Amino acid sequence: MPTxxxxxxxxxxxxYAKNSRYQGGAVETAKEIITEGINKNLDIExxxxxxxDTFRIADFGCSTGPNTFIAIQxxxxxxxxxxxxxxxxxxxxxxxxxxxxxxxxDFNTLFASLPPERKYYAAGVPGSFYERQxxxxxxxxxxxxxxxxxxSVMPQEILxxxxxxxxxGKIMYSGEKKxxxxxxxxxxxxxxxxxxxxxxxxxxxxxxxxxxxPTVPNPNHDLSSITFPSYDLLGTCLIExxxxxxxxxxxxxxxxxxxxxxYPNELKAIIEKNxxxxxxxxxxxxxxxxxxxxxxxxxxxxxxxxxxxxxxxEHFGSEFMDELFDLYTEKIxxxxxxxxxxxxxxxxxxxxxxxxxxx
Amino acid sequence: MPTxxxxxxxxxxxxYAKNSRYQGGAVETAKEIITEGINKNLDIExxxxxxxDTFRIADFGCSTGPNTFIAIQxxxxxxxxxxxxxxxxxxxxxxxxxxxxxxxxDFNTLFASLPPERKYYAAGVPGSFYERQxxxxxxxxxxxxxxxxxxSVMPQEILxxxxxxxxxGKIMYSGEKKxxxxxxxxxxxxxxxxxxxxxxxxxxxxxxxxxxxPTVPNPNHDLSSITFPSYDLLGTCLIExxxxxxxxxxxxxxxxxxxxxxYPNELKAIIEKNxxxxxxxxxxxxxxxxxxxxxxxxxxxxxxxxxxxxxxxEHFGSEFMDELFDLYTEKIxxxxxxxxxxxxxxxxxxxxxxxxxxx
Numbered sequence: 001m002p003t004x005x006x007x008x009x010x011x012x013x014x015x016y017a018k019n020s021r022y023q024g025g026a027v028e029t030a031k032e033i034i035t036e037g038i039n040k041n042l043d044i045e046x047x048x049x050x051x052x053d054t055f056r057i058a059d060f061g062c063s064t065g066p067n068t069f070i071a072i073q074x075x076x077x078x079x080x081x082x083x084x085x086x087x088x089x090x091x092x093x094x095x096x097x098x099x100x101x102x103x104x105x106d107f108n109t110l111f112a113s114l115p116p117e118r119k120y121y122a123a124g125v126p127g128s129f130y131e132r133q134x135x136x137x138x139x140x141x142x143x144x145x146x147x148x149x150x151x152s153v154m155p156q157e158i159l160x161x162x163x164x165x166x167x168x169g170k171i172m173y174s175g176e177k178k179x180x181x182x183x184x185x186x187x188x189x190x191x192x193x194x195x196x197x198x199x200x201x202x203x204x205x206x207x208x209x210x211x212x213x214p215t216v217p218n219p220n221h222d223l224s225s226i227t228f229p230s231y232d233l234l235g236t237c238l239i240e241x242x243x244x245x246x247x248x249x250x251x252x253x254x255x256x257x258x259x260x261x262x263y264p265n266e267l268k269a270i271i272e273k274n275x276x277x278x279x280x281x282x283x284x285x286x287x288x289x290x291x292x293x294x295x296x297x298x299x300x301x302x303x304x305x306x307x308x309x310x311x312x313x314e315h316f317g318s319e320f321m322d323e324l325f326d327l328y329t330e331k332i333x334x335x336x337x338x339x340x341x342x343x344x345x346x347x348x349x350x351x352x353x354x355x356x357x358x359x
Numbered sequence: 360m361p362t363x364x365x366x367x368x369x370x371x372x373x374x375y376a377k378n379s380r381y382q383g384g385a386v387e388t389a390k391e392i393i394t395e396g397i398n399k400n401l402d403i404e405x406x407x408x409x410x411x412d413t414f415r416i417a418d419f420g421c422s423t424g425p426n427t428f429i430a431i432q433x434x435x436x437x438x439x440x441x442x443x444x445x446x447x448x449x450x451x452x453x454x455x456x457x458x459x460x461x462x463x464x465d466f467n468t469l470f471a472s473l474p475p476e477r478k479y480y481a482a483g484v485p486g487s488f489y490e491r492q493x494x495x496x497x498x499x500x501x502x503x504x505x506x507x508x509x510x511s512v513m514p515q516e517i518l519x520x521x522x523x524x525x526x527x528g529k530i531m532y533s534g535e536k537k538x539x540x541x542x543x544x545x546x547x548x549x550x551x552x553x554x555x556x557x558x559x560x561x562x563x564x565x566x567x568x569x570x571x572x573p574t575v576p577n578p579n580h581d582l583s584s585i586t587f588p589s590y591d592l593l594g595t596c597l598i599e600x601x602x603x604x605x606x607x608x609x610x611x612x613x614x615x616x617x618x619x620x621x622y623p624n625e626l627k628a629i630i631e632k633n634x635x636x637x638x639x640x641x642x643x644x645x646x647x648x649x650x651x652x653x654x655x656x657x658x659x660x661x662x663x664x665x666x667x668x669x670x671x672x673e674h675f676g677s678e679f680m681d682e683l684f685d686l687y688t689e690k691i692x693x694x695x696x697x698x699x700x701x702x703x704x705x706x707x708x709x710x711x712x713x714x715x716x717x718x
Contacts, residue, residue, distance in 0.1 A: 054494035
């Protein structure tokens with residue numbers, strides 16, 4: 001079953017719009033590096049020789065804002081400035097920006113919150129970014145932030161109780177159980193390959209793609225150190241709800257978070273396998289601590305709720321969500337899991353250029 | 360105040376999606392004539408010499424479907440066939456379709472009901488079609504059906520009790536009171552001028568525009584015969600609600616339907632004033648009677664509710680809507696207004712070509 005759920009819609013207490021400060025931190029931090037990347041790597045002479053009247057930008061996995069608007073603003077401003085400086089004011093193209101996310105994303109909220117002073121034409125594009133969403137050679141810049149950790153689908157063996165990769169009683173992979181980790185990693189590589197193949201068709205030659213990818217650090221020797229205590233804790237809460245009789249324990253066995261955190265070396269290898277893109281820059285972003293995983297249990301719980309509630313609701317039913325996240329908040333507090341140095345989330349920035357292909 | 364309300368969203372009993380059969384009749388009837396128009400008037404040799412890789416279509420005032428999907432399907436198929444026949448299969452471009460409507464339109468419902476088998480890339484574009492919504496020269500075909508009867512704003516004098524155009528106790532113009540009619544007509548001409556000016560920028564030279572415009576017949580001698588008994592009846596219901604103490608009678612004075620029904624000769628004159636477009640065809644559509652104004656009072660009342668409820672709610676409050684439309688259904692029955700030959704709604708089809716301008 002493909003994972004069809006989107007971030008929480010609307011602008012209420014549990015919405016993604018109100019609980020995406022961490023993701024916002026990544027966007028803030030990437031601003032400068034994106035501007036630099038455009039200055040250095042966007043070849044507007046070449047682009048404008050193919051008569052670019054409209055410069056088209058897409059944000060893949062935009063959710064409901066406001067982070068997407070900040071990222072887009074950065075890109076538009078940097079491109080505009082480059083045209084003004086290197087060509088002339090009169091050669092600045094018009095901008096058309098496409099906000100892409102799954103069909104279940106709350107586009108109504110996104111559209112209602114479009115910045116009124118924007119200097120671009122806006123459009124929403126519903127559909128999975130693991131497939132083609134745009135005509136051939138129709139984009140000049142692609143962006144995606146904090147989205148390339150979502151699997152398009154859960155690998156079947158994870159749910160198969162006869163498979164060594166069956167992830168019983170857990171909702172996330174870890175380095176402890178290699179078969180599970182491998183199944184996740186394989187699916188991830190497949191998904192990213194689809195992503196890059198689709199974007200290679202959509203981007204013009206010379207077009208740029210800026211990705212902010214949620215990652216873990218490069219593992220030292222083996223992968224057994226990989227662990228996600230805060231997700232495991234959410235799994236524990238689900239098991240406790242099953243014990244309280246809210247649903248069958250088997251429901252927890254059949255639920256897994258469809259997210260995978262790659263690490264810089266693996267990400268690099270996946271990109272290099274696809275020969276349509278050249279890596280112009282890859283580096284781990286240093287997100288200032290004010291944006292970091294909020295050590296306040298309630299706030300952290302809300303952040304996770306905004307991201308995962310749709311998915312959890314679909315599987316367990318919406319009636320248990322308050323109880324689940326209340327319990328989760330409690331357990332975060334009890335276990336002090338957020339202070340656990342074992343869990344290191346970070347983001348990796350990649351700037352890619354669509355290169356000419358012979359085939 | 361600009362009129363910001365959209366058709367009723369969702370897919371429930373009172374939704375536009377479920378109550379737009381009449382508008383659907385217009386789309387069905389226009390199918391053949393649009394296909395003919397594309398065959399005869401779309402100069403693909405010229406378009407493809409300017410290297411059209413992507414053929415871009417926009418539907419202005421798309422609402423939530425399904426009518427918009429039928430219209431778009433017709434256009435895509437006709438253009439595809441023309442490329443196949445006149446050039447070759449391999450020269451058929453990819454299609455990108457933009458669904459435009461006001462920001463308050465229910466785009467979530469629209470996106471969820473996109474035909475899965477569609478052969479085009481879809482995007483939603485929120486914003487008033489009386490303003491620019493697309494980059495310069497970025498569209499090859501524009502379509503709009505049953506939308507060019509909405510005023511962008513109510514003319515001030517209609518609401519001004521010191522003006523001869525004050526429309527006291529009425530919610531719609533009629534030929535009886537010339538000042539009111541003139542104020543509506545003037546605003547309409549201004550709005551259409553804005554519409555054509557915006558589209559002239561957005562369409563490439565040689566691009567086509569197909570419009571299905573709600574109209575009344577050309578008046579014979581003077582305009583005094585123009586009357587809308589079914590809207591007047593809705594006004595009577597509002598007055599009755601005021602008498603029941605639901606709201607102040609002055610609320611009815613300050614409410615007017617922001618719709619104007621032009622007539623073919625007037626429409627032609629407005630278009631001809633704008634020199635960016637050439638009229639390739641203009642004719643009154645003969646909508647088969649099965650699609651006509653439904654003589655069933657309940658169904659007719661629902662159709663009007665799907666269209667006007669947003670607007671009425673905003674002005675009178677949502678708590679009176681059931682009462683209002685129940686009363687309306689009753690009164691339609693009592694007065695047999697739908698059988699009144701005085702009210703003749705019809706639609707006029709116009710096919711325009713964007714011509715080359717010297718300025």
